[in-house]
Amino acid sequence: xxxxxxxxxxxxxxxxxxxxxxxxxxxxxxxxxxxxxxxxxxxxxxxxxxxxxxxxxxxxxxxxxxxxxxxxxxxxxxxxxxxxxxxxxxxxxxxxxxxxxxxxxxxxxxxxxxxxxxxxxxxxxxxxxxxxxxxxxxxxxxxxxxxxxxxxxxxxxxxxxxxxxxxxxxxxxxxxxxxxxxxxxxxxxxxxxxxxxxxxxxxxxxxxxxx
Numbered sequence: 001x002x003x004x005x006x007x008x009x010x011x012x013x014x015x016x017x018x019x020x021x022x023x024x025x026x027x028x029x030x031x032x033x034x035x036x037x038x039x040x041x042x043x044x045x046x047x048x049x050x051x052x053x054x055x056x057x058x059x060x061x062x063x064x065x066x067x068x069x070x071x072x073x074x075x076x077x078x079x080x081x082x083x084x085x086x087x088x089x090x091x092x093x094x095x096x097x098x099x100x101x102x103x104x105x106x107x108x109x110x111x112x113x114x115x116x117x118x119x120x121x122x123x124x125x126x127x128x129x130x131x132x133x134x135x136x137x138x139x140x141x142x143x144x145x146x147x148x149x150x151x152x153x154x155x156x157x158x159x160x161x162x163x164x165x166x167x168x169x170x171x172x173x174x175x176x177x178x179x180x181x182x183x184x185x186x187x188x189x190x191x192x193x194x195x196x197x198x199x200x201x202x203x204x205x206x207x208x209x210x211x
Contacts (some may be wrong), residue, residue, distance in 0.1 A: 010150055013141040016206035019115045021143050022126060024107060026134035032083050033108045036101060041073050056101055059086070064094045084125075100125050107135075112143045116205045141198055153187050163187060 024030055035041050037054045052058040066077050077094070080086040085104065087095045099121040107113050118126055129135045142150070151158040154166040165184055176184065 010142055011140060011144075011147045015139045015141050016202050017116060018139055019130070019137050020140065021138045022107070022113050022115065022130065022135040023111065023138070023144065025136040026132075028083075029104075029129065029134040032080065032085060033104050035076055035080060036085055037105060037108050041069065041076055056096060056105070059094050059096055065092060066094065110145070112145060114143075141202060146194070146198070150191060153191055 024033075036056050039054070041055050052061070058064070066074050069077055077086065081088060081094075085097055085100050087097055089095045103113065103118070103122040103125055113126065115123065115126060126135070130137055138144075148158060152162045154162075154164070156162050156164050156167070163184070165188055168184075169188075
């Protein structure tokens with residue numbers, strides 16, 4: 001055995017799970033999400049679309065056909081059908097692949113999805129995205145977004161305007177007011193709670209049979 005004073009970086013903490021987080025990688029997947037969850041293709045519609053915020057929303061509410069879109073947009077609609085996020089119903093109208101759209105929306109909004117929290121169908125879709133190298137996989141305890149937050153609060157590794165609380169307290173250089181000290185204490189407490197929750201999640205996912 002050997003003792004080392006070198007710290008383990010928070011991004012290097014390995015997860016029990018071989019696949020824990022998935023991140024967007026391929027441009028075609030990015031394009032698919034952009035068409036589904038923004039206005040882009042709605043500008044190519046042959047009728048008024050006011051009141052709707054995305055293609056997914058209007059298809060879920062209205063009885064639409066491919067021909068309801070202008071010629072340039074019809075090609076992209078057919079491409080979304082080929083991708084599997086949209087489908088054609090028995091009468092030829094457009095429908096949604098709910099499982100795929102929900103998974104992609106999660107990835108679109110949060111920039112990350114966790115394998116372990118996906119149900120059977122979304123997990124199957126996610127595995128296919130991994131196989132096609134459309135998402136990037138990491139097997140670490142903390143997601144990139146969580147690591148960014150910790151780095152913002154604790155040090156200046158990633159953000160020049162960070163709170164840098166670790167260095168401030170470690171070197172005894174925190175000279176703020178009582179109110180600032182209280183806020184720093186709350187931020188530090190939040191970090192501890194989040195780390196305990198993440199560690200507990202790891203054990204629960206690895207040993208689901210244990211209470």
